[in-house]
Amino acid sequence: MLSRPMSLLYGMCVLTLLAGCAGESAGSVTGIVKVDGQPTGGFFVHFEPEDKTDGDPLGSAGKDGTYQIYMARGNDQSPAGKYRVYLEPTDQIEGVSRPKVKLGPEFTKADSATIIKEVVGGKNVIDIEVTSTK
Numbered sequence: 829m830l831s832r833p834m835s836l837l838y839g840m841c842v843l844t845l846l847a848g849c850a851g852e853s854a855g856s857v858t859g860i861v862k863v864d865g866q867p868t869g870g871f872f873v874h875f876e877p878e879d880k881t882d883g884d885p886l887g888s889a890g891k892d893g894t895y896q897i898y899m900a901r902g903n904d905q906s907p908a909g910k911y912r913v914y915l916e917p918t919d920q921i922e923g924v925s926r927p928k929v930k931l932g933p934e935f936t937k938a939d940s941a942t943i944i945k946e947v948v949g950g951k952n953v954i955d956i957e958v959t960s961t962k
Contacts, residue, residue, distance in 0.1 A: 852949020854905035857885065857897035859954040861915065863929050867893030870927040872918050873956060875911040875945070876938055885911070888921045895956075906947050913956060914941040929960040 857875065860867050873895045875885040885906040887895040898904050915935055919926035933940040935958040945954050 853908050855908060855947050855949050855952045856904045857887070857906055857947055857952045857954055859895060859952075859956060860893045861889040861895060862893060862955060862957045863927070863931070864960050865957070868927055868929065869893050869924045870917060870919070870921060871895075872916040872921075873897065874914050874916060874938065875906060875947070876914070876941070877907070878910040878912055878944070888918075889915075889924075890921065891924050908947055908949050910944055910946050912938065912941045913943040913945050913954075914938055915956065915958065930962070931958055932961050 861871055861873060862868065869889045869891045871889045873887040873889055875887075875897055877884070883899055885897040885899050887897040889895040896904060897906055899906055914937060915931065917927050917931070917936070934942040943956065943958075945956075947954075
């Protein structure tokens with residue numbers, strides 16, 4: 829049997845461990861893609877981890893520009909960390925035409941992407957705002 833001081837110390841250690849485990853290391857990501865200030869669909873939204881250690885979360889922007897990121901089918905939790913974000917115009921989103929706007933490589937190429945966003949544990953709302961090349 830533990831003495832009262834030891835019991836208290838043990839209890840505090842357990843609570844500390846539980847609090848540390850409660851810190852979220854993944855989060856869901858939703859947002860709106862905006863081109864020239866207007867919600868715009870028809871893009872795959874890529875979140876490439878800056879540390880390149882995990883898979884690349886991916887989403888698709890619907891007609892109204894809204895997107896949600898997934899790591900895998902049905903898994904909406906992306907590891908916490910910084911991501912390089914870029915858009916890929918596509919006609920492969922059901923019910924959404926390929927966008928007619930032109931974007932520069934800083935918004936469409938992984939190696940040139942200038943948008944850096946951070947995912948934290950819990951829910952993340954991350955709007956992606958870009959400017960067309962007109």
